[in-house]
Amino acid sequence: MPTVDDVRDTLSDVRDTLPDEESFESRLHTQRTAALLGLALGVSFSVCFVTGLASHLVQNPTTWFHWPARPAGLYRISQGVHVTTGIASVPLLLAKLWTVYPQFWLRPTARNIAHAVERLCLLPLVGGAVFLLFTGVSNVAYWYDVMDFYFPAAHYWAAWVTIGALVVHIGAKLTTTRTALAPRRRSRFQLPGQGLDRRGFLLSVAAAAGVLVVATVGQTIGPLRRLSVLAPRRPDIGPQGLPVNKSASQAQIEEEMVDPSRYRLTVEGQVPTPLELSIDDLRAMPQREATLPIACVEGWSFSARWRGVSVRDLLDQAGAATTSEARVESLQRVGRYNDSPLNANQIADGDTLLALELNDEPLALDHGAPLRLIGPNRPGVQQTKWVTRIVVL
Template identity: 50%
Template sequence: MVHLPGPLTRLDPARLSRLFTSRLRSPQLTSRLGVLLGAAVAVCLLTGYLSHAIQHPPAWFYWPSRPVNLYRVTQGLHVATGLAIVPLLAAKLWSVYPKLFRWPPFRDAVHAIERLSLFLLVAAALFQVTTGILNIALWYSPMSFFFTTAHYWTAWIFAGSLLIHIGVKLPIVRRALAAPARPAPPTGMTRRGLFAAVGAAVAAITVATVGQTLRPLAGLSVLGPRDPRIGPQGLPVNQTAAAAGVAAAATDPGYRLEVAGPGGTLRLSLAELAALAQHTAQLPITCVEGWSATATWTGVPIRDLVTAVGGHDGHSVRVTSLQQNSLYRVSTLPPPHAADPLTLLALRVNGEPLDLDHGYPCRLIAPNRPGVLQTKWVARIEVLP
């Protein structure tokens, strides 16, 4: 057994916290870090909710089909700010953590509520950052829960506890930001040096990952799990046909696409689809994990198929994949996307027939949509009432 020196064995939590003090810590430092962290969190929460609403739209929600790169920008911001939060959150927690050891832990009922909200805030922040990074890396084995649902509802817990925290601390923050700066410590790191170090960490993390969205920086993004230049036909894939269990059905010579609407049902072979009027569009694939890549797609406009079975531009369209047992087997195109001439049932990409891993024999590609909704290995298209 290892015995601590005599004085340490008698320390209570309050005395222990004083062993880890720094003259850099002050309400002003914490407040400035909090403002920076709050701005990043606001962007992350807003863009994260937007992505969720696009995938699970409430009745009031409207998402346009143009500009075609809008989701690419919003989701890129979500992932970039989520990663930038890591050094900001670490610095903010460092600036206040001695207070977590104060004894007694709360003075009265009001203080107990404040401390509980603080616990929820810190726990939710760490959960969101950790699970977000695991999702970006497509590393789901450490998570025994469905990431999307847990990430979404924990974000609401985080937002609520953050509002309580801001309400409690706002007078302190206002006084701290208005107060004159404290003299810098005579030795060691200065406050300016601390902010420079945090800023450098944010910049390094951003440059090392944002190339997943900004292709010119792809070569510098050494921490990005996806290189947008690498994959079949020059495009990354998250799930192969083998992993999805569709290889046999997708390559079946008897494949027929079923298109159903108020005017009847068509069953079209791949050759019959290729014989229809084709349209070419340059559109990005943008995945929720943060990577995106632009490609040139060629195929049949969805609106032409809708018209062929008696539909019109006001209809929504349900697209179903050959893939079984997937939460994203079915996606729905709202009217703005279904009617957009850039929304295609793609047969070719970058001048070549679709690779099996990119959705052969045909896949959905629509402007301004998450990649998870760009259904691959399409089996059926249905015009909804």
């Protein structure tokens, strides 16, 4: 049976085999390289966090946050920036981790309590960053099988944890970073080592981020569509020239449920004159046409021509107050996003429609026939399909 001395000797031997800072000879493992990459990551993660928080608040409205109806393409831009900066962060994070990983072998592990706290904060920072980028890319690429959890909630809370750890890390490293980034006289002597110098390394990382952006951003920026070979979908391909995220079969919507002879739209709630309207009744009302984008949380977006009844006109007919809000409900009974809120600003906008037509054709079933909600500056998950009821609040 091994003695205490034997165990101590074994642990000592193991410790001696582990690398230390001097085991890494590359001239790129420097404070300045790490600081420059950290600065780029800090900007990209901050932009990602702000745009992601905006998307969360739009989909989960609060009493203090009122998302405007205009400009019509604001959410399209915001979510496109969110996905683009997230994708660009992948090579930045990999390069940053490679640059600083010799520090993980630092001995002693903690010099004092402050240093111990700083190093402990690396666990949620690194773990959270990897989790956010992996799940974000998986969501964009529709790899839902690798996520056995509700992605939006997990992504949201992981973002708060990661940003909190990032703030602590920035505070702990502020002096070191300022020193590393301070202007200095260029030396004609190079640090020993082979391969890329710092400038070449950083340019390579920037090029990798740029290639990833160009190869995916075409799902938001039309002129770059042909270059976006890594984009998971072309936003101009699908029924009636528009992709479908959730089909009628996935939502368990059957033809008889939307049979025009049986279909009725009801308007109820805080209205003096509740309505029950057939498709013919809706077609007999004044029709309005608008060109509006579908902007999905996965980052793709595409504009189309919609024609239908203005929600404002419909609620006026029911006698709803001009300050009213509403909830739009779907025939869909399975899964999430089977209803969506409309605030007073969105209802007041004349381009918030209950659409009957898409690109001059009657709505296809997969696009929400016979009636779907479409409005300016809204995420795709809130453009409710197969609308059957409006509840005025």
